[in-house]
Amino acid sequence: MRPLRYSINVTLDGCCHHEAGLPPDEESMRYWTAQLGRADALLFGRVTYEMMASAWQKPATGAWPDWMDEWQIPFAEAIDGAKKYVVSSTLSEVDWNAELVQGDLGQTVQRLKQEPGEGLWVGGVTLPLALADLGLIDEYEFLVQPVLSGHGPTLLAGLRERIQLELVDCQQFRSGAVAVRYRPAPVAA
Template sequence: MRPLRYSINVTLDGCVDHRVGTPDEESHRYWAASLERADALLFGRVTYEMMEAAWRQPATGTWPDWMDDGDIAFAGKIDKAKKYVVSSTLDQVDWNAELVQGDLGNAVQQLKAEPGEGLFVGGVTLPLALADLGLIDEYEFVVQPVLAGHGPTLLAGLSERLELKLMGRHEFRSGAVALTYQPGR
């Protein structure tokens, strides 16, 4: 059974708005390496559309000038990855993706039952539902040294307290810290 890992950038005050505490080249390289542990990505509609707009390789085959080496490494991994999209409003997806429909718990259990290294989930709403269902096997938070003071917060609305066990940490030159946890089941 492949594990489901929730990975996201978060500020010191819990904000998970992608426009706050923007990762640098070093953290993009870290995320690209982390994606090596995933056979596929699991997104809700909003995250899928946001990631596609930012990281899908242009039809020209040339990455935009604004991207540095870390961005390109990360974009390349995201662009090529198999994606599953949970949505009740989309009729179709492309970008190496397929829709996940029906009962969320059953659908994700089926994805986890497939052989492989793992599934990564990102975003805000879908991970909350998956955490409530007890389906997330690993939580990876890259805590950015920023106080946002606003925005959506990490797992806001979780139905029950979730005890986590620290499994690893990685410090970045920027002062960010990646923390990896497993549920204390």
């Protein structure tokens, strides 16, 4: 079974709005590019899919936009070429190497996890909350930014039950950000 990993940038006070933390730098982009390499497919809700596509889908011209620095291109190529599943009840079609996922979320994600491969990667806010509530996330990966935002959507706000985690890995960045990976701790009998 391939694991489902939830990965996101988050401020020290738990804000997970994409503009609340530090701007991407070469080190963080190399990290996220490597993490995408551990996934066979990406799982997005509509909002995250549309946001990521607007930034990282290669233009029809075949050339990356002028705003993109050279060190961002490996990440752009990794996410652009990745297989994507989009969970949405409002979209009728998707592109960008994506497949629309509708119907029972739990059954669909269980089916995707049963397929052979290295793993699935989910980002965003709303979809990961639903997946965590269903007990389907196998690994939580946060790039914790040394910023206190004081506002914005917070990580897994509204989670139905507490999830005890155990640390798998920790990596500090020159910026002061820290990448932490956790797995759900085994439930004591």
